[in-house]
Amino acid sequence: MSKAYLIDNSSNLIEFISRLIVNEDLENTTVIFPNRRPVIYLSKAIASKKNKATGFMELFSIDDFVDRIYEEFSNVVYPQISTLEAVFYLFEINKRVSFVNTNNIDYFWPWGYKMYSDFEELYLEQVNVSSIDYLIQNNLPNDLKNFSNRVSRFSNIYSAFYEKLDANGFCTRSVKYKKASVFSKSYTEENIKNIIFAGFYDLTKTEQELFKNLIDSANGIFISKNGLKINNLLPKLNIQKVINDQTQQNKTGYHFIKAPYLHNEIFKLKELKKEFNGFKEGDLIVLSNESYLFPIIHNCLDPKLDTFNISIGYPLSRTPIVSLFDALLNLHKKSDNTIYISDYLKVILHPYVKSLRLGNIDFVVKIYAYCAKSYFLGQGKSFVEPKELETEQLILNAISKLQQQGFDVSYNELLDFVKLLDSYVIDNFLNIKNIGDFLDKVVTLIDFLQNNSNASFHAIESKYIESVLESLDELSSLSIKKYKLDSSVSYFNLLKNFIKTKNVAFPSNPTQGFQVLGSLETRNLTFDRVFYLGANEGIIPTIPKQDTILTDDIRKILGLSTSKDRLDMQRYSFFNLVNSADEVFFFYETAQDKSKSRFLEAIFWEIQKQEKSLEVPKEDDALLDVTFSQSKPLKIENSQKARQILNSDDFYFSASAIDTFLNCKAKFYFSYILRLSEVSFEEDLDAMAIGTLSHKILYNYFKDYEGKAYAPNSLVSELEKIYMLVDNEILSPSKSIWLQKEQVKYAIKRFFRHNFKDIDQRLVQHLEFPLKMDIEVNGKVYHIKGRLDKIDSENGTTIIVDYKTGILKEPNIDFVPSMDNKSQWLSKIKSFQLPIYALLVNDILNAKDIKFEFWSLKDSQIKRFKVNSELLEAYKDTLRFIINEIVSCEFFECTDEDIENKCVNCPYKVICSRHFVTKKW
Numbered sequence: 001m002s003k004a005y006l007i008d009n010s011s012n013l014i015e016f017i018s019r020l021i022v023n024e025d026l027e028n029t030t031v032i033f034p035n036r037r038p039v040i041y042l043s044k045a046i047a048s049k050k051n052k053a054t055g056f057m058e059l060f061s062i063d064d065f066v067d068r069i070y071e072e073f074s075n076v077v078y079p080q081i082s083t084l085e086a087v088f089y090l091f092e093i094n095k096r097v098s099f100v101n102t103n104n105i106d107y108f109w110p111w112g113y114k115m116y117s118d119f120e121e122l123y124l125e126q127v128n129v130s131s132i133d134y135l136i137q138n139n140l141p142n143d144l145k146n147f148s149n150r151v152s153r154f155s156n157i158y159s160a161f162y163e164k165l166d167a168n169g170f171c172t173r174s175v176k177y178k179k180a181s182v183f184s185k186s187y188t189e190e191n192i193k194n195i196i197f198a199g200f201y202d203l204t205k206t207e208q209e210l211f212k213n214l215i216d217s218a219n220g221i222f223i224s225k226n227g228l229k230i231n232n233l234l235p236k237l238n239i240q241k242v243i244n245d246q247t248q249q250n251k252t253g254y255h256f257i258k259a260p261y262l263h264n265e266i267f268k269l270k271e272l273k274k275e276f277n278g279f280k281e282g283d284l285i286v287l288s289n290e291s292y293l294f295p296i297i298h299n300c301l302d303p304k305l306d307t308f309n310i311s312i313g314y315p316l317s318r319t320p321i322v323s324l325f326d327a328l329l330n331l332h333k334k335s336d337n338t339i340y341i342s343d344y345l346k347v348i349l350h351p352y353v354k355s356l357r358l359g360n361i362d363f364v365v366k367i368y369a370y371c372a373k374s375y376f377l378g379q380g381k382s383f384v385e386p387k388e389l390e391t392e393q394l395i396l397n398a399i400s401k402l403q404q405q406g407f408d409v410s411y412n413e414l415l416d417f418v419k420l421l422d423s424y425v426i427d428n429f430l431n432i433k434n435i436g437d438f439l440d441k442v443v444t445l446i447d448f449l450q451n452n453s454n455a456s457f458h459a460i461e462s463k464y465i466e467s468v469l470e471s472l473d474e475l476s477s478l479s480i481k482k483y484k485l486d487s488s489v490s491y492f493n494l495l496k497n498f499i500k501t502k503n504v505a506f507p508s509n510p511t512q513g514f515q516v517l518g519s520l521e522t523r524n525l526t527f528d529r530v531f532y533l534g535a536n537e538g539i540i541p542t543i544p545k546q547d548t549i550l551t552d553d554i555r556k557i558l559g560l561s562t563s564k565d566r567l568d569m570q571r572y573s574f575f576n577l578v579n580s581a582d583e584v585f586f587f588y589e590t591a592q593d594k595s596k597s598r599f600l601e602a603i604f605w606e607i608q609k610q611e612k613s614l615e616v617p618k619e620d621d622a623l624l625d626v627t628f629s630q631s632k633p634l635k636i637e638n639s640q641k642a643r644q645i646l647n648s649d650d651f652y653f654s655a656s657a658i659d660t661f662l663n664c665k666a667k668f669y670f671s672y673i674l675r676l677s678e679v680s681f682e683e684d685l686d687a688m689a690i691g692t693l694s695h696k697i698l699y700n701y702f703k704d705y706e707g708k709a710y711a712p713n714s715l716v717s718e719l720e721k722i723y724m725l726v727d728n729e730i731l732s733p734s735k736s737i738w739l740q741k742e743q744v745k746y747a748i749k750r751f752f753r754h755n756f757k758d759i760d761q762r763l764v765q766h767l768e769f770p771l772k773m774d775i776e777v778n779g780k781v782y783h784i785k786g787r788l789d790k791i792d793s794e795n796g797t798t799i800i801v802d803y804k805t806g807i808l809k810e811p812n813i814d815f816v817p818s819m820d821n822k823s824q825w826l827s828k829i830k831s832f833q834l835p836i837y838a839l840l841v842n843d844i845l846n847a848k849d850i851k852f853e854f855w856s857l858k859d860s861q862i863k864r865f866k867v868n869s870e871l872l873e874a875y876k877d878t879l880r881f882i883i884n885e886i887v888s889c890e891f892f893e894c895t896d897e898d899i900e901n902k903c904v905n906c907p908y909k910v911i912c913s914r915h916f917v918t919k920k921w
Helices: 013-023 037-050 062-073 083-097 105-124 129-137 142-167 173-191 205-217 230-236 262-275 290-299 320-331 341-348 364-379 386-390 392-404 411-425 435-452 459-476 488-499 552-558 563-579 598-611 640-647 655-663 665-673 687-705 715-729 735-759 819-829 833-844 869-888
Strands: 003-007 029-033 057-061 194-198 219-225 241-245 253-259 283-287 308-310 514-518 529-533 583-589 619-621 635-637 763-777 780-794 797-804 850-856 861-865 891-893
Touching: 003 013, 013 029, 013 037, 013 194, 013 219, 029 037, 029 062, 037 057, 057 062, 062 173, 083 105, 083 142, 083 488, 105 142, 105 173, 105 205, 105 488, 129 142, 173 205, 194 205, 205 219, 205 230, 253 262, 253 598, 262 290, 262 529, 262 583, 283 290, 290 514, 320 341, 320 459, 320 488, 341 364, 341 411, 364 392, 364 411, 364 687, 386 392, 386 411, 392 411, 411 435, 435 459, 435 488, 459 488, 529 563, 563 598, 640 665, 640 869, 655 665, 655 819, 655 833, 655 869, 665 891, 687 715, 687 735, 687 763, 687 780, 687 797, 715 735, 735 850, 735 861, 763 833, 763 869, 780 833, 780 869, 797 833, 833 850, 833 869
Parallel strands: 003 219, 003 241, 029 057, 029 194, 194 219, 253 583, 253 619, 283 514, 283 529, 308 514, 529 583, 797 850
Antiparallel strands: 635 891, 763 780, 780 797, 850 861
16 A cells, blocks of 8 residues: 655655665665655665665666656657757747747747747646647736737647657657656566655656556655645545654754855855864755855865765856857857957957967967057057958067067967967858858867867866867767858857756765755755855745746646746755754855845744744854955065166167156056056057057158148148048947047047148158167166157258147246256156157257147147257256166155056056056046
8 A cells, every 4th residue: 555754854864764665674666766866875874774785676866767667668769859959949840830030040049948948847747738729818818818829829839849859759858757657557567566756845747647657556655855735746646644754853053154255155164164173974065056166166175185075067158168169159250251359369368279389388379469459459450351360560579579588489480370370260160061060160179279278287177178078079969960050150159058058077976075065956865064055035045037938827827837836846945954954054145235045034033933032043244354455555676687677778768768757666667677568459449549540640641741841732632631541540340439530530630720821831851750869877878769750840940740649748848957846847847758859859860940849639739849958958967867766776666646646547556556546537
């Protein structure tokens, strides 16, 4: 006679079953659980009691048991279709039925996954699809009557899908369950006397049929912890005898730990481990989501000292190899042949790509990427032809940077290396024939990276790559590999959607040491001590979202489980775990409007009722001992190596170098001694890029007049020339850059309109004219350099022109620097560009009458200056003093003056502990 044991949720289910089997000496017994993990624990428990293995018994998870019956009794065993293949079948059917109004597979993916999941649920619940339309049309509210046509098409796809599966020789999990329920009586007659169903809470109609047939044909025993739905379930299984054992086995001790952020939880767990002298067998760490996995591994687990088992898989979709696929998808999503530089740089600067080796050098790609940023940013280009990535000047720039690092690479070596790189990340994914061809190309890329970069040197990284290759191998074995998709983006989306279903497993032994599990893996298990991380609302429980197709209203009509049923299932599993433990430590975050789980609120209320007090149970804080005070700015020693650089023949002082030193000595050190620079490839052009482009445009414009008088026909015709030059220099189709381009045109137009007559008929002598001179300081010769934008001549006067695109720093020409007014040098002179240009011109051009002009494109003004001999000599003495201070100073210190303005945009402010300085609006 069949019977059921309903035990208290504080009981140990595995212990109860093992004692029952041993005490009643149940032989020829099959035990079935909802999941696999309890099978291992029960086997160990029985073996420990009988001191022998359980060869006389068979232990299964329900899925494994169904597979066993299906394969043993089916005349023809069809393979189970993969989810991906099922979605493809649904996509083909949808083209005819148009349930989802799209013929684009990329848009259909989320719909396809949802439909397949719903179809399987409907099949397991044995919903008669021919009645779906009738049921819904007669039960829908008036405002949803128009939805019935959509549901009708839904039921048509349902029928067509399972017909197509059968015609193509596939089955699904639900089909296996249905067939297993039919074959189940034959199985019990041939194989077993006793069958135990353990740890089940709710069953689909197909599962109910399967269980009922098995219970009727053998001595059926149902064992579970008591729950809301179980009493309603037992009569459906034809179980009349129910033995209730609701004795509370133990009283759980609860500890509540609130933490601002995830890492506070991790470090508190680490403290507890130390306090307990380590975790032991019987301890469980529950990770509410995968975000906790690597922080736990790196901070709380020691493979050399700890014995543990990690059974929560890490999503393959969150690994670096998949982020490379994302970058490649973005690179190849354009329909034309141009390359968006920002996307290209993201690909080649991916950790697996940037470590590609040229000989023994593993940072060549990083150097090349840096040079590519600078090169194309300087040209104002966001989109380029693939061949432009191999431009001669770009390759030469990269070689120069490598030589600065002490590596000698020839032009042909680097060019061939760049061509090889581009052949794998660009050319490799052009002209894809079908899914199989695409997968071959992906494998080719991964093999190339494995063999030529540092990608596989790290143990965990190699595991990621191995898992991806296994997934690609599985995908290539599917029947869909001959499908041809519309674009390369669709192929990458296909791969991403397949990888979403995969996890990276860690080698483990489920019965040794303490356990690290996800919340689902804890079902039907009991532990002495539980550490539950991330017990926040929205995570525990996971809040079911309203279904897009089978809403709760429709589910009630069709007799399917609702969102409330799914919440009840989570509640049942949660309290079975925590109430059966001796001690539970709950960790939960409190920052960013996060709150503790509703399940914890229920525990709080129970404690308050037991203690007859409204006082909230004690919550411990998990706070890190941190300080937010800023460390002192750097004081960088002017070392012997730094002095060697400053005193070398290769070092030249410039106006910008002098200005930088006077503003901040540390910035001078980073910029001109270490030569650190920051180049970002943003969609918009920054101020420096606009300045560089404006100088280049004006150079190209005046180039036609170099060596002759500037005698244009008309302002209109000259502006048309300039506009053409601007269009040729700034080619990006970006709307924001187009706006900046128009602003450049407007600034130049306004300047020429205001000053056209003043510059007409001048003789344009030189453009971009480089000047160098030597200056003696304390018996040592130092080099100074500058580049004059333009040199004009008018009525015997030499005019030095400098273009200005930003805020004009107008020097006080009446100020004569001396040692007595040293503190005013920077505030009065503003910039040492004029003094250095004046010294260079006087030293080299030997002109008698010299005038300086700053052409401000921002203000449409020309500012004129003249430097007399007294001022020139004062500038020379000042420059000698500053150079001497640079080479002989003891430290390069961060500035303490006006840091709100000087540090806010400095690329080195993090190094100097000035990252707290932000822009004030």
